[in-house]
Amino acid sequence: MVNKYFNIIANNQRYSILLLLSMSLFFFIGLGNVHLFDWDEINFAESAREMIASNDYLRVQINYSPFWEKPPFFFWLQVGAMKLFGINEFAARFPNALFGLIYLLTFYFIGKKHFSAKMGLIWALLFFGSFLPHLYFKSGIIDPVFNYFIFMSIYFLMRVLAKEEVNLGKLALLSGLFSGLSVITKGPVGFLLLGLTLLVYLILKKFKPFPHIKYIALFFIGMMGVIGAWLSMEVAQNGFAIIQQFIEYQIELFNQPVAGHAQPFYYHFVVVFIGCFPISIFALPYFRRKSERLALDFRIWMLSLFWVVIILFSISTTKIVHYSSMTYIPLSFLAAYFLYQAIQQKEEWKKYQTVLFIIVGSIWGILLTAMPLIMKNKELLFPLMNDPFAVDSMGTVIYWSGYEFLIGIFFFIGMIISAVFFKQRMINKAIITISKTVAFSLLMVLFFILPKIEGFTQGPVVSFYESIQGEDCYVESFGYKSYAQYYYFQQPAGLSEKRKDQSWLLTGDVDKDVYMVSKSTNIELDSNPKFKLVKKVGGFRFYKRAVGSME
Numbered sequence: 001m002v003n004k005y006f007n008i009i010a011n012n013q014r015y016s017i018l019l020l021l022s023m024s025l026f027f028f029i030g031l032g033n034v035h036l037f038d039w040d041e042i043n044f045a046e047s048a049r050e051m052i053a054s055n056d057y058l059r060v061q062i063n064y065s066p067f068w069e070k071p072p073f074f075f076w077l078q079v080g081a082m083k084l085f086g087i088n089e090f091a092a093r094f095p096n097a098l099f100g101l102i103y104l105l106t107f108y109f110i111g112k113k114h115f116s117a118k119m120g121l122i123w124a125l126l127f128f129g130s131f132l133p134h135l136y137f138k139s140g141i142i143d144p145v146f147n148y149f150i151f152m153s154i155y156f157l158m159r160v161l162a163k164e165e166v167n168l169g170k171l172a173l174l175s176g177l178f179s180g181l182s183v184i185t186k187g188p189v190g191f192l193l194l195g196l197t198l199l200v201y202l203i204l205k206k207f208k209p210f211p212h213i214k215y216i217a218l219f220f221i222g223m224m225g226v227i228g229a230w231l232s233m234e235v236a237q238n239g240f241a242i243i244q245q246f247i248e249y250q251i252e253l254f255n256q257p258v259a260g261h262a263q264p265f266y267y268h269f270v271v272v273f274i275g276c277f278p279i280s281i282f283a284l285p286y287f288r289r290k291s292e293r294l295a296l297d298f299r300i301w302m303l304s305l306f307w308v309v310i311i312l313f314s315i316s317t318t319k320i321v322h323y324s325s326m327t328y329i330p331l332s333f334l335a336a337y338f339l340y341q342a343i344q345q346k347e348e349w350k351k352y353q354t355v356l357f358i359i360v361g362s363i364w365g366i367l368l369t370a371m372p373l374i375m376k377n378k379e380l381l382f383p384l385m386n387d388p389f390a391v392d393s394m395g396t397v398i399y400w401s402g403y404e405f406l407i408g409i410f411f412f413i414g415m416i417i418s419a420v421f422f423k424q425r426m427i428n429k430a431i432i433t434i435s436k437t438v439a440f441s442l443l444m445v446l447f448f449i450l451p452k453i454e455g456f457t458q459g460p461v462v463s464f465y466e467s468i469q470g471e472d473c474y475v476e477s478f479g480y481k482s483y484a485q486y487y488y489f490q491q492p493a494g495l496s497e498k499r500k501d502q503s504w505l506l507t508g509d510v511d512k513d514v515y516m517v518s519k520s521t522n523i524e525l526d527s528n529p530k531f532k533l534v535k536k537v538g539g540f541r542f543y544k545r546a547v548g549s550m551e
C-alpha cells in the first residue's frame with residue numbers, strides 16, 4: 001500500500017508539490033520558540049536590525065560600526081522578513097525556512113528532469129529527514145542560502161559541460177549569476193568552492209570536456225554583473241577601505257583559528273558522518289566504487305564537490321560546524337541515488353549499512369534520551385565538572401517535567417522500525433519512516449528541550465537585556481565577546497561614539513547609565529567603585545554604573 005501511494009505521489013507533479021509544501025511547514029513551525037544564539041545567529045540578525053535602525057541598507061554594521069566580515073545579501077533577506085514580521089526570532093530565521101522549501105522543490109525538479117520523478121521525491125525526502133540538513137533551515141545563519149547559490153551555479157555549469165542542450169549560453173550566464181549571488185552572500189569562498197570543484201572534475205575527466213571560451217565569458221559576465229552591482233554601490237557610499245578590510249578578514253579566517261574555533265583535522269569528517277544521519281549511511285556505497293555514467297556526470301560532480309568542501313575546511317584552521325554544510329547536498333544526492341537504485345533492485349542494501357545505521361542512530365537516540373534525564377538531575381554532575389562557569393550556568397533554575405526523555409524513545413522506535421524495513425528491502429517504507437521520525441523528533445526537541453538548554457546557556461543574560469529595553473543607557477559585555485547586548489537591548493542608532501571605548505564606559509565621564517555583564521567567574525568589576533553589582537543569575541553577573549557616579 002505504501003509503495004502504491006508513494007508511486008502515485010511521485011508520478012503526479014501536483015501531489016508531489018503539495019507533499020513538499022506540507023513537509024516544509026516543519027521548517028516554519030516554532031521558528032521563534034527559542035532565542036537567537038550567540039554568536040552567529042544574533043550577529044547576523046543584529047546587522048539586519050541596524051540596517052533598519054540606521055536606515056542604511058548598503059553598509060553592514062555591528063554596534064553601528066562597519067562589519068567587513070560578510071557581504072550584505074543575506075542581511076537584505078532578513079531585513080525584508082523583519083519588515084514583514086517585526087524584529088524577532090521568527091523573522092531572523094524566516095529566510096532559511098523559505099529556502100528549505102526552495103531546496104525541496106529544487107531537488108524534486110532536478111531529480112525528475114534528469115532521472116525520474118521518484119528519484120526527485122526521494123532526494124527531497126532524505127534531505128528533509130536528516131538531522132543537520134533539517135536543523136539548519138530552522139536557523140538564522142547564512143549557509144543555507146549561500147550553499148543553495150553555489151549548488152545552482154554548479155548545476156548549470158554541469159549542464160553547460162554536458163553539451164546536451166541548445167541554450168548553453170543562457171545556462172553559462174545563469175551559472176555566473178548564481179556564483180555572483182554566492183559571493184555577495186558570504187564572500188569569495190563561494191567562487192573558490194565552484195572553481196575548485198570544476199578543477200577536480202576536469203582533472204578526473206582529463207580535461208574533456210572543457211568549457212568553450214564563449215561560455216567562460218558569459219559565466220564571468222553573469223558573475224561580475226552581480227558582484228559589480230554590489231561593489232559599485234558599496235564603493236560609491238563607503239569607499240574602497242571596506243573592500244580591503246573584507247578581503248583581509250577572509251584571508252585571516254582561513255589562516256588563523258579566529259575566535260578560538262580551532263579543532264583537529266578530522267573534525268568535519270566526524271560532524272558530517274554523525275550529524276548527517278541517515279544520508280551519511282546511505283551514501284557510503286557510492287564513495288567506494290565506480291558506477292555507470294549518470295546524467296550530467298552527476299555522481300562525479302557531487303563527489304568532487306564533497307571532497308573539495310570537506311578537505312578545504314579541514315585544512316582551514318577555523319573550524320565551525322556549519323562550515324562543512326555544503327557537503328549535505330552532494331551527500332544527499334548520493335544517498336538518494338543509491339536508494340533509488342535499491343528500489344529498482346539494481347543495488348543491494350549492505351549488511352554493514354544496517355550495522356552503521358543502528359550504531360549512528362543509537363548515538364542520536366541515546367543523546368535525545370539521556371540529555372533530559374541528565375539535565376533533570378544535573379546536581380549529580382557538579383562534583384565531576386572542573387569549569388566553575390559551567391557549574392554556575394547549570395545552576396539556573398529550569399523546570400523539567402521528567403517526560404522529555406520520551407523524545408529519545410520515540411526516535412529509537414522509529415529508527416529500529418526503519419532498520420527492519422531496510423533489511424527486508426522495503427525501501428519506500430524505510431525512507432518514509434526514518435524521515436518522519438527525524439522530523440518529528442527535532443520538532444519535539446525544539447519545543448520541549450532546546451528552550452530549557454538555552455535557559456542554562458544564555459537565558460539569564462538575554463532576559464536581562466530584554467528587561468532594560470527602552471532605557472536611555474549604554475550596555476556592554478565585559479571580559480567575553482557577545483552580540484546579545486546589541487540585539488536584545490535593541491540598541492538605538494545615534495549614541496555617542498565614545499561608548500565603543502570600554503575604558504570610557506568604565507572610568508570616563510559618561511552621560512548615561514552604564515550596564516556591564518560579565519561571566520560569574522569574572523569578579524573584576526567588584527573592585528571598581530563606580531559599578532554596583534545589581535544581581536547574579538546563573539553564569540552571569542550584572543553591574544550598573546549610574547551616570548555621574550564618582551569614586
